[in-house]
Every structure is written in structure tokens, then in C-alpha cells.
Amino acid sequence: MEKKYELIETNCNSDYRIKALKDFQLITGEMVKKGDLGGLVDGEHNLSQEGNCWISYYAGAFGKSSVKDNAILKDYSGAFDNSTVSGNAVMNGDSKAYDHSTISGNAVMKDWSRAYNSSIITENAVMQHNSCADGNSTVSGNAVMKDDSVVCGNSTVSGNAVMKDDSIVCGNSTVSGNAVMQDNSCAEGDSIITGNAVLQAYQTIRYGTVTTDLLGTKDWVGALYAELGVAPNDNKVVLYKKVWSTDDTNTFTSNYDRNFLYKIGETVVAENVNEDIFESCARGLHFTSLEFLNDYDGDAILKCEIDVPDIITVQEEKVRARRCKVLRVYKEE
Structure with missing residues (x-):
């Protein structure tokens, strides 16, 4: 097999710089000319002599990482540990692959994107703008991750899915x-x-x-189940609220306004509620399921009934509503 590069010793610890021994074309259309200097490696095991794979001058592959086939590391990108970059994959910007992560197919990692652990970035997937894949996650198809989005655990992002704006997929x-x-x-x-x-x-x-777009279409029945795992009955849903006790065993005060009272058996109506469905923490009555009550302060729990048409929004494992009927004090059953 004719070698396409040789190793040149450097003053950078035990690293070597690669030097092209022949002309060849990268999948991006760029030409590598005989004598061109490439990036840093720990040894020939980091960059295959076969195919048209290459590591550009400021990029590098270290540890037991492997760059092969027609894959390219450009700019300040890097492969570390036991990671593999193969197929027609391209890493550029300051993107990094660590641990046992795999970048393959026609996948692109750029900007400050990261791949950790045993994550897989493959097919035509694109990761950019500080996006991160971790755990045993997979990003594939034509999926795009950007803007600090994260996929982790055993989760998958595929098809034409788009993740952005700090969104997270896990579990x-x-x-x-x-x-x-x-x-x-x-x-x-x-x-x-x-x-x-x-x-x-x-x-x-x-x-x-x-x-569908549960929030945009105001599908509160769907949102109640998707977020809280609860389902309405006769267009009414039972949820819970933490409050503070008073001297009257049937009267309780709001966690946010001690002058706002909840009385057993009565219907409570909020004034000047915020009707913006995209605002989570806003004026109105807030409720959640028993599962998430520990996130709130109070010394008593009220079991309340809300008419679905009185719901303003469902977000962050809670419901904001205009009114409710206070059924009773809840104690573990």
C-alpha cells in the first residue's frame, strides 16, 4: 500500500505532525498537495493511510482515536480517547469527539459541538452551535442540533428533527x-x-x-397527559397545590400572596390573570401532579378540580388556570 503521509517529529510532547506524500482530493473538493503539512497525531493509528481522510494543520487526533475512510478534521477540531471519525464525516470549527463516540456517514460537526461517551452521529446529521451528544444517544437521518441543545442517555434524534435553543432530549x-x-x-x-x-x-x-404543537393549538388534554401523566374526566382534571395553613382548618393562604385565600369547598378565581400561553411563571393559579409537589413550598396540600376550559397553559410540569374548586386537604392515601 502506497502511503499518503508520513510522520514528522515535533516539539509538542510525543505528538507528530503529518506530511502529505502525494496529491489527493478531499470530499470537500479541496486538494492536498505533496509536501503539505497536516495536523497533529500520536501515531499512524490515528489516521488511516487508506482512503482520502485527512487532518488539517490546526486539528488533531490523539489517544486511540481513529480517522479513516474519507473523513476530515478541519480547523481546530479534534478526536480523542477511543473516538472514531469515518465515512464522509466532516468535523470543523472547534468541534470535538471524545470517549467512544462515533462520527460517521455524511455527518457534520462544527462550531463548538461535542460528542461524548458512546454517542453516535451518523447519516446526514448536523451538530453545530455548542450542541452536545452524550451517553448512548444517537443523532441520525437529516437531524439538526444547534444552539446549545443536548441529547443524552439512550435517546435518539432522527428524521428531519430539529433541536435548538437549549432544548434537551434524555432518558x-x-x-x-x-x-x-x-x-x-x-x-x-x-x-x-x-x-x-x-x-x-x-x-x-x-x-x-x-x-402536534400541543401548546400552540391549546390542546390541554394532550398536554396534561404528556407533561403530567394525568387525564381529565368529564372535561375536569384533578390536580394539587401546596399552600400554607391558617388558624382556620378550612382556610389556606397562597404560597405567593398570603392575602389570597383558598377555602375548602369553594371556587377560587384569580384576578388579572396573564393569558399568554407561552409564559409559564405568570399571574394565575398554579397546580401540578403529586409527582412534582416537592418542587414547591407549603405545609399543606390541596386537592383541586379545574375545568379544562379554565386552563391557560401547561408547561414545566405545571398548569396555570383562571379558577379552581378546592375539594379537600390531601393526605397520603
């Missing part, structure tokens, strides 16, 4: 189809985000399958 969740996740939204557990689903404004999906 065993799946994002596929034409789904879009944005605005700090999160998919976790065994949730499935697919079809034309849109997650936004801090929505956190834990249960079932989402195929």
Missing part, C-alpha cells in the same frame, strides 16, 4: 419526523416526539407520543 426518549424542539423544551422518560410536533416555551414531555 429513552425519541425525537423524529419533522419534530422541532426549541425554547428550553425537554423530552425525557420514554416519550416520543414525532410527526409535526413542536415543543417550546419550557414544555417538558414525559409521557406518551406527541405529534
Whole structure:
């Protein structure tokens, strides 16, 4: 086999710089000329002599990492540990692959994107703008991750899915189809985000399958199950609220306004509520399921009934509503 590069000793610890021994063309169309200097490696095991793979001058492959086939490391990108960059994959910018991560197919990593652990970036997937893949996650198809988005655990992002704006996919969740996740939204557990689903404004999906824009279409029945795992009965939903006790065993005060009272058996109506469905922490009555009550302060728990038409929004594992009926004090059953 005719070698395409040789190793040149450097003053950088035990690193070598590669030097082209012949002319060849990269998959990006750029030409490597005989005598051109490339990036840094620990040894020939880091860059295959076969194919048209290459490491540009400021890039590098270290440890037991491997760059092969027609893959390219450009700019300040790097492969470390036991990572593999293969196929027609391109890494540029300041992108990095660590641990046992795999970058393959026609995948592109750029800007400050990162791949850790046993994550897989493959097919036509693109990672950019500080996006991160971790754990045993997979990013494939034509999926795009950007703007500090994160995929981790055993989750997958595929199809034409787009993740942006600090969105997170974790657990065993799946994002596929034409789904879009944005605005700090999160998919976790065994949730499935697919079809034309849109997650936004801090929505956190834990249960079932989402195929539409629950928030944008005000599908509160779907949102209640997807976020809290609860389902209405006769268009009413039972949720819970932490409050503070008073001297009257039937009267409680709000956690946010001690002058606002909740009385057992009465309907409570909020004044001057914020009707913006994209605002989570805003004026109105807030409720959640028993699972998330530990996130709130108070010395008592009220069991409340809310009419679905009185719901303003469902986000961040909680519901904001205009009114509710206070059923009773809840104690562990």
C-alpha cells in the first residue's frame, strides 16, 4: 500500500505532525498537495493511510482515536480517547469527539459541538452551535442540533428533527419526523416526539407520543397527559397545590400572596390573570401532579378540580388556570 503521509517529529510532547506524500482530493473538493503539512497525531493509528481522510494543520487526533475512510478534521477540531471519525464525516470549527463516540456517514460537526461517551452521529446529521451528544444517544437521518441543545442517555434524534435553543432530549426518549424542539423544551422518560410536533416555551414531555404543537393549538388534554401523566374526566382534571395553613382548618393562604385565600369547598378565581400561553411563571393559579409537589413550598396540600376550559397553559410540569374548586386537604392515601 502506497502511503499518503508520513510522520514528522515535533516539539509538542510525543505528538507528530503529518506530511502529505502525494496529491489527493478531499470530499470537500479541496486538494492536498505533496509536501503539505497536516495536523497533529500520536501515531499512524490515528489516521488511516487508506482512503482520502485527512487532518488539517490546526486539528488533531490523539489517544486511540481513529480517522479513516474519507473523513476530515478541519480547523481546530479534534478526536480523542477511543473516538472514531469515518465515512464522509466532516468535523470543523472547534468541534470535538471524545470517549467512544462515533462520527460517521455524511455527518457534520462544527462550531463548538461535542460528542461524548458512546454517542453516535451518523447519516446526514448536523451538530453545530455548542450542541452536545452524550451517553448512548444517537443523532441520525437529516437531524439538526444547534444552539446549545443536548441529547443524552439512550435517546435518539432522527428524521428531519430539529433541536435548538437549549432544548434537551434524555432518558429513552425519541425525537423524529419533522419534530422541532426549541425554547428550553425537554423530552425525557420514554416519550416520543414525532410527526409535526413542536415543543417550546419550557414544555417538558414525559409521557406518551406527541405529534402536534400541543401548546400552540391549546390542546390541554394532550398536554396534561404528556407533561403530567394525568387525564381529565368529564372535561375536569384533578390536580394539587401546596399552600400554607391558617388558624382556620378550612382556610389556606397562597404560597405567593398570603392575602389570597383558598377555602375548602369553594371556587377560587384569580384576578388579572396573564393569558399568554407561552409564559409559564405568570399571574394565575398554579397546580401540578403529586409527582412534582416537592418542587414547591407549603405545609399543606390541596386537592383541586379545574375545568379544562379554565386552563391557560401547561408547561414545566405545571398548569396555570383562571379558577379552581378546592375539594379537600390531601393526605397520603
